[in-house]
Amino acid sequence: METKLLKIHESVRELRKLRSDKEKYLKLLESKLSKSYRIKDEKTKTMIRIQATILSAIREYLDSKGFVEILPPIIGPASDPGIRGARQAVIDFYGRPYKVMSSAILYKQMMATALKKIYFVSPNIRLEPLETIYTGRHLVEFFQVDIEWARATYFQVMSLAEGLLNHVIKRVTEEHQKTLEELFHRSLSIFPTPFKKYSYIEVLKILKDLGIEAKYGEEISWECEELISALHDRPFFIIDYPLGSRGFYDLEDPERPGILRDFDMLYPEGFGEAISGAEREYQYHRVAKRMLDSGEKLEEYSWYLNMLKEGIEPSAGFGIGVERLTRFICGLRAVWEARPYPKVAGLFSP
């Protein structure tokens, strides 16, 4: 298999090598995390400056397209439950359990109804399972840029995502080309658009050709995403996931029952998932049914369901993880190199 992965980035290759000795990798990570308060190396300092440029470029791009930045929710009675095996962090809010946002998707629908085109730079906590220590792609604490656009299609927001990524690359190379090359051995240029779109079914076929049986109806695992990502030298989309594989808020296509109008964007070179997005379910009776089907308790979502009963705008949107984007832009081994105080499942750090 390894011989086929011609486009894998050197850092991803290094991560794979590192994690092949789990004990050694864990020791390295524990030692790094416990001392993360000590930022003396130029690489980390430069990463932070590049991350500031990335954020600035994202805001510049979205503002220019008429999106309004809104300060996101931090806690609330309900958060996104559709988070692949992670648990939510719970606090005691005057006697009631409130969640620290694992994703602000419910609030995005609220705000897109009010202002049409909106975004958050959203603080998220997901208590990931311990095995995510080794993926290079999971942080317990991270930020995502959360975008929502009333009455847009998922194809429109995919175009927006392409433009957004290219604008980030443009600004970062304008401002940091030299340090990127010198410190990170990374050179980037704008990617031709539109990016390639695979359907979920096509991806299952590609995996099958590689000898991997992925089960229809389930999310594609991060290992498979890393693999497919490593076969590409450009970002690409996977679209049309099947019902049951994603959260209750991804819209089921009225003309193709069982198929969701949603997508992931994947980075190339083995960096894996970049973005998750979709058109949204927005009608009360449909959402309530989807919630029940996925085992959610309706009473936990009372404000959200009340809002749907009163009526909201249909919308589409996506979330792009800032640390994963930074990892890709700088060509880092792992997301724990893209945050000054990384929190990784089960490991204690500042």
Add this chain to the structure above:
Amino acid sequence: METKLLKIHESVRELRKLRSDKEKYLKLLESKLSKSYRIKDEKTKTMIRIQATILSAIREYLDSKGFVEILPPIIGPASDPGIRGARQAVIDFYGRPYKVMSSAILYKQMMATALKKIYFVSPNIRLEPLETIYTGRHLVEFFQVDIEWARATYFQVMSLAEGLLNHVIKRVTEEHQKTLEELFHRSLSIFPTPFKKYSYIEVLKILKDLGIEAKYGEEISWECEELISALHDRPFFIIDYPLGSRGFYDLEDPERPGILRDFDMLYPEGFGEAISGAEREYQYHRVAKRMLDSGEKLEEYSWYLNMLKEGIEPSAGFGIGVERLTRFICGLRAVWEARPYPKVAGLFSP
């Protein structure tokens, strides 16, 4: 007393009137909060757009002065304990209690050591006591712009705060003058600098002349802040709080033992506190002593104390609450009008 408060803003007067009937006020607030998902009025929509301009102006100003925006911590083993009677929100982080940040001050010192001039747009949770429902100034969930500057004095960061506020007013009036006047009956202009500086002791004297005995050594209560604020038509500073009245991180003046090199900035017109800031304690033995004096458990701050042992830069900085700034800029009755999904002590809302 009321006759003296000539500069009190109409909205603050309205809030005072509202809260004079506690039961009615509570009903109004409960009803507003439970339906906060329903944003149909132009005033709230415009407030959100103005808040976006405020944030954009803050970033523009700080970036132009060489400050680097860093994504803030969300949770951690320790957070700022110096939060006037509020409790911290605690989550279970793989068997250990982690705090949701009530203030990121410990992390600001870490990052100012690495990058010299930094800021966060920082998500904060403070489980405020129930009586704060009536102040118009307290939210359980809010954002502050958290600034830290290595080797600066508190006078330098006060100048920065003046410039920052005036730049926000400049941008907001350039972009929203007409709606500000039409929807909010608010007109603003740049304030002459430097802003007036009162010492803590001078403020106690002013209060005494108004017939109020405030005890030396304690923080000035929000009621007294509102009162003094209402005597002014321009922002002003209170400096040099006494040891014991603030957190362990405010630097005790080496040449004036018992006096801290710190400040608050207050808005005029009864809007009250805008900013808290200080030079920081940064030497291990001094911080450890201050922690013990204020009843903190050293073991909770192990990473922070380890960092101090290794040595960090002296620094000064401040935090400015975004919702309070928005309240002042728009002339709103309360901070719960400056957030689309306000969380107020003990009240349930989206």
